[in-house]
Amino acid sequence: MIANNLNPILLHEPLLPSFASLRERNLRTLYGDIKISEYINNDKSPKGSVDEKIRPLVNLINLHPEFVTLSSCSGRVAMFDPAGCDNSEGEITRDEIDNTTTTQLKVKGTEISGKGRGKWIFVTHDILPDLGERLIDSLKLAGKQRSLTDTSNAYITFKHEPPLLHIAASSLSAGKKLLHLAKSTCAMRESGLVVTDQRVTVEIRTTGTLLSLPLMVHSDVIQPNEEYLKTLASIANKRMEQNMILLDKLAHTIQSELFEASNNFSEEDTQFNVSFEPLPSLNLWKFASVAISSRSHSGETIDHSEILAFGGQGIGPTVDESTTTAPSSRRWDAIFQLSRENGAWAKSWKRLSTTTKVDTKTITLETSAGSFEVSCKATLGAREAHTACVLPQITSCFVSRDDGVVIFGGRTGGPMSPSNDLFLFKLQDNDRGVIGKPVDVRGSHPIPRFGHSMNALASKQSDDIIPLAVVSGGHSGKVALSCVFILSRSLNSDTGKSHLLWEHIADMPLPRCYHSATILQINDCVDELFVFGGMSEPDDPFSSPRMFSCKLPIQRDNNCASIDITISDGYKVPESIGAAVCSCSMPPDKPALMLLSGGVQVQDSSDMSDDETPFHIINWKLAANGTVLRPERAQYS
Numbered sequence: 001m002i003a004n005n006l007n008p009i010l011l012h013e014p015l016l017p018s019f020a021s022l023r024e025r026n027l028r029t030l031y032g033d034i035k036i037s038e039y040i041n042n043d044k045s046p047k048g049s050v051d052e053k054i055r056p057l058v059n060l061i062n063l064h065p066e067f068v069t070l071s072s073c074s075g076r077v078a079m080f081d082p083a084g085c086d087n088s089e090g091e092i093t094r095d096e097i098d099n100t101t102t103t104q105l106k107v108k109g110t111e112i113s114g115k116g117r118g119k120w121i122f123v124t125h126d127i128l129p130d131l132g133e134r135l136i137d138s139l140k141l142a143g144k145q146r147s148l149t150d151t152s153n154a155y156i157t158f159k160h161e162p163p164l165l166h167i168a169a170s171s172l173s174a175g176k177k178l179l180h181l182a183k184s185t186c187a188m189r190e191s192g193l194v195v196t197d198q199r200v201t202v203e204i205r206t207t208g209t210l211l212s213l214p215l216m217v218h219s220d221v222i223q224p225n226e227e228y229l230k231t232l233a234s235i236a237n238k239r240m241e242q243n244m245i246l247l248d249k250l251a252h253t254i255q256s257e258l259f260e261a262s263n264n265f266s267e268e269d270t271q272f273n274v275s276f277e278p279l280p281s282l283n284l285w286k287f288a289s290v291a292i293s294s295r296s297h298s299g300e301t302i303d304h305s306e307i308l309a310f311g312g313q314g315i316g317p318t319v320d321e322s323t324t325t326a327p328s329s330r331r332w333d334a335i336f337q338l339s340r341e342n343g344a345w346a347k348s349w350k351r352l353s354t355t356t357k358v359d360t361k362t363i364t365l366e367t368s369a370g371s372f373e374v375s376c377k378a379t380l381g382a383r384e385a386h387t388a389c390v391l392p393q394i395t396s397c398f399v400s401r402d403d404g405v406v407i408f409g410g411r412t413g414g415p416m417s418p419s420n421d422l423f424l425f426k427l428q429d430n431d432r433g434v435i436g437k438p439v440d441v442r443g444s445h446p447i448p449r450f451g452h453s454m455n456a457l458a459s460k461q462s463d464d465i466i467p468l469a470v471v472s473g474g475h476s477g478k479v480a481l482s483c484v485f486i487l488s489r490s491l492n493s494d495t496g497k498s499h500l501l502w503e504h505i506a507d508m509p510l511p512r513c514y515h516s517a518t519i520l521q522i523n524d525c526v527d528e529l530f531v532f533g534g535m536s537e538p539d540d541p542f543s544s545p546r547m548f549s550c551k552l553p554i555q556r557d558n559n560c561a562s563i564d565i566t567i568s569d570g571y572k573v574p575e576s577i578g579a580a581v582c583s584c585s586m587p588p589d590k591p592a593l594m595l596l597s598g599g600v601q602v603q604d605s606s607d608m609s610d611d612e613t614p615f616h617i618i619n620w621k622l623a624a625n626g627t628v629l630r631p632e633r634a635q636y637s
Contacts, residue, residue: 006259008064013171018198022168023068030062030069051125053244054163057251064258066170067178070201073164075243076125077236079135079215080157081142084119121156127240132230136222139229143217160211160236163243163250165204175200177258185253186246206246209239279307279338280317280348287312287332288388288410292403292427305340306427309349310407313384317349331382335425335433353432354379362439365424367404368393369468370489370498374424374436383419385450385514386410389469392456403427406469406487407435411450416477418448422487422500440499446485449474451534453517457486457527464491465501470519470529473512480511480538484529510536516581532581 030050050058054074061067122138124131135158142156169175175193179202182191188206195201213232216223288310315327317336336349363376369391391404407423425435452474457467471485488501508531515534519527580598 006063006255008066008259009257011066011171011173011177013066013173015170016198016200019068019168019170022199023065023170026068026070026168027062030058053125054165054247057165057247057254060251060254060259061165061167066174067202068168070166070168071164072166073161074125074247075163075209075240076123076159076161077131077233077240078123078159078161079121079138079142080118080159081121082118082154082157083146084121084142127237128233131237132226132233135229135233136226139215139217139222143221146217155214155216158211158213158215158232160209160239162206162209162239163204163247165202167202167204169200169202172200175202178202178204178254181253181257182250185257186250188246188250204250209242211236211239277345279345282309282312282314282317282336282349284309284312284314284316284332286384286411288386288407290388290390290405292390292405307338308352308388308405308425308427309336309338310388310405310425311380311383311386311410331384333380333382335380335435350431352427354435363434363436365404365426365434365436367391367424367426369404369466370491372404372424372498372500373439374434375439376434376436380407380423380435381412381421383410383412383421385475386419387452387454387471388425389454389456391468392458406454408454408471408487409446409449409452409474418450418475418477420446420448438500440497441502442490442499443502444485444504445502446471446483446504447476447481449476449481451475451513452481453515453531455517455519455529457519458521464493465489466491468500470527472508472517472529472531473515473534475513475538480513480534480536482508482511484508512536513538514578516579518581518583520583530581533577533579535577 050072051074054072058069058072061069121142122135124134128134139156167178169178172193172195175195179191179193182188182202182204187208188204190207191202191204193200193202211232215229222229290308292306292308293304311332311334313329313331315329316332316334318327335352335354337352338349339346361375362373365372365374386407386409388405388407391406403426405425407421407425409421410419411417412419412421422438422441423435424438425433427433452471454469454471456469465488467486467488469487471487473483474481483504484506486503486505488503489498490501491498512531512534516532518530520530521527578598582595
C-alpha cells in the first residue's frame with residue numbers, strides 16, 4: 001500500500017535531454033483517459049496493460065519525477081513451443097509478454113505468440129490451485145497439433161520467471177541510486193544499468209527463483225510424466241508466492257529511501273525536531289557500543305560525553321591519513337573512543353589502551369553498580385556480534401567515569417563459534433581503560449551465543465539482589481534462541497563483597513537473532529522490554545517475527561527469579577534486521593519516546609505502516625495503571 005502525502009526525495013541532477021518527453025509519453029500511456037487507447041495499442045504486452053500484482057509498485061515508481069517505468073512483469077509461469085506456427089522469425093522476448101492471464105491464451109493463431117517463431121502455449125501471472133492440470137491440458141493440445149501438422153519433435157520449455165522491471169532514470173546518479181536499492185537492500189543481484197547518450201535504464205531482476213526445464217510431448221503422451229508436471233506446478237506456485245514477497249519488499253524499500261512523508265500534523269499530534277550530525281567513520285560492523293555522559297560529584301550531567309565501540313569486523317577507523325597501503329578487513333580485539341567536549345565531537349576515533357600496571361592477577365573494579373573483583377589479565381579478544389550496555393547507577397555516590405560497562409557473548413572463532421564470555425570495563429583516563437572478566441559469577445549461565453540483545457535495567461532496590469541487565473535471544477551457532485536471562489548484582493551484607501548472578505527467567509514467544517531491543521521504565525518497580533524484528537530462522541531473511549514486549553517486574557520465590565510474560569503484539573512499527581533502537585528520557589508529563597533507525601527492513605506482512613521511513617520516532621503513552629498504550633502513529637521529521 002502506498003502511503004498518503006508522500007514527497008519525493010530529489011537528487012537535483014541535470015535531466016537527460018530525452019527524459020522529460022519519455023516520461024510524459026509513458027505516463028499518458030498508463031494513466032491517460034481520453035487518449036489512452038492509442039497508446040495501449042502500441043503496448044507490446046499481450047495483455048495491453050500493467051499486471052495488477054505489480055501495479056502498486058509501478059504507481060509508486062511513477063510518482064517520483066526522476067523515474068518512469070518502461071515495462072514490468074510481476075513474475076509468470078509459462079510454456080513455449082518452438083514448433084508453433086507463425087509467420088515471423090525469432091522467439092518472443094520477456095518484455096513482449098509481461099502481463100497475460102490464462103483466459104487470454106489461445107493455442108491457435110498468434111495472439112500470444114508476439115512477433116517470433118513458435119508460440120506460448122501457456123502463460124499465467126497467478127497462483128493457480130489447478131496449475132498442474134492446466135499445464136497437462138495445454139501440453140496435450142500442443143501435442144495433438146504437432147501430430148496434425150507433422151512438426152518437429154523439439155522440446156517444449158517450461159519456465160517460471162521472477163519479477164522484472166525496466167525503469168528509465170532522469171540521470172546516471174538517479175539510476176545508480178535505484179540500482180543500489182535493488183541490489184544491496186532487496187538482494188536482486190542480477191540488476192544492472194543500460195546507459196546510452198539518450199537514456200539511462202535500470203533493469204531490476206533476479207534469478208533467485210528462476211526455473212527453466214525441457215519437456216517433451218508426443219501426441220498426448222507427456223515426458224517425463226504427468227506426476228512430474230504436477231510436482232513442478234506446486235514448486236512454481238510457491239515461487240510465485242516468493243515473487244509477491246519480493247515485490248512488496250522492493251516497494252517498501254523504494255518508499256522508504258526515495259520518498260519522505262509530508263509533515264501534516266494535527267494540533268493533537270506531538271511534533272519532534274530531530275537533527276543528525278555525521279560522525280567520523282568507524283569502518284566496522286557487528287561491533288558493540290555504548291554512550292557515556294560524564295557527571296560531576298553532585299550527579300549533574302556535564303558537557304562531556306564518550307562513545308565506546310568494542311570489537312567488530314572491518315578495516316577500522318583511519319588513524320594515519322598519509323598511509324598509501326589499503327587496510328585489510330579483520331576482526332578486532334580493540335576498544336575505540338570518540339569524545340564530545342563543549343558541544344563538539346572529536347574529528348577521529350581513538351584506540352584505548354587496556355594495559356594495567358599492577359602485578360596481581362585480580363583487581364577490584366569500582367563502578368556505579370558496585371565493586372567487582374575481575375581478572376585484569378583478560379582481554380576482549382577479536383570478536384563480533386556481541387553486546388554491551390552501561391551498568392545502571394546503584395551506589396548513591398558516584399562521580400565522572402564511574403560508569404561501568406558490561407560486555408557479553410559474540411562470535412570469536414570461525415563463522416559459527418559463539419561465546420558466553422562476560423567482561424566488565426571502566427574508563428580510567430582519557431587514553432586508558434580497564435577490562436577484565438569478573439571472578440565470581442554464579443547461577444545458570446546462558447549458553448554461548450551471538451546476534452543477541454542486552455539492555456541495562458533501571459535501578460530497583462530489591463533486598464540484596466539488584467537486576468542490572470537483560471539478555472534476550474541470539475544465535476547458538478546452529479539455531480536462533482528464545483531464552484531471556486537476567487544479570488543481577490548480589491551483595492553479601494556480611495562481607496560487603498558483590499558477585500554477579502545469571503538467571504533464566506523466561507522465553508520469548510518466538511526465537512530470534514539480530515533483533516533490536518530497548519527498555520522503557522514504567523515505574524520505579526517495573527521495566528518493559530520491547531523487542532523489534534530480527535530473524536526467527538537464521539537462514540531465512542524473510543522470517544522476521546513481529547514486535548513484542550514484556551514487563552519485567554522481577555518476582556522472587558525461594559531465591560529464584562521469574563516473570564510473567566505479557567505479550568503486546570501487533571504494534572504498528574517496522575520489522576527489520578539489525579536496526580538500532582533506544583528509549584529517551586522525557587519529563588513525567590510527556591509521552592515516552594523510542595528512536596528506531598537503520599537496519600534492513602523486512603516486508604513479509606501486509607500489516608505494515610503506511611509511513612515507513614528510515615528513521616522513526618515512536619510515541620508511546622502510559623495509561624494510569626502503567627499499561628503501555630499502542631501508538632497511533634510513528635512519525636519522523
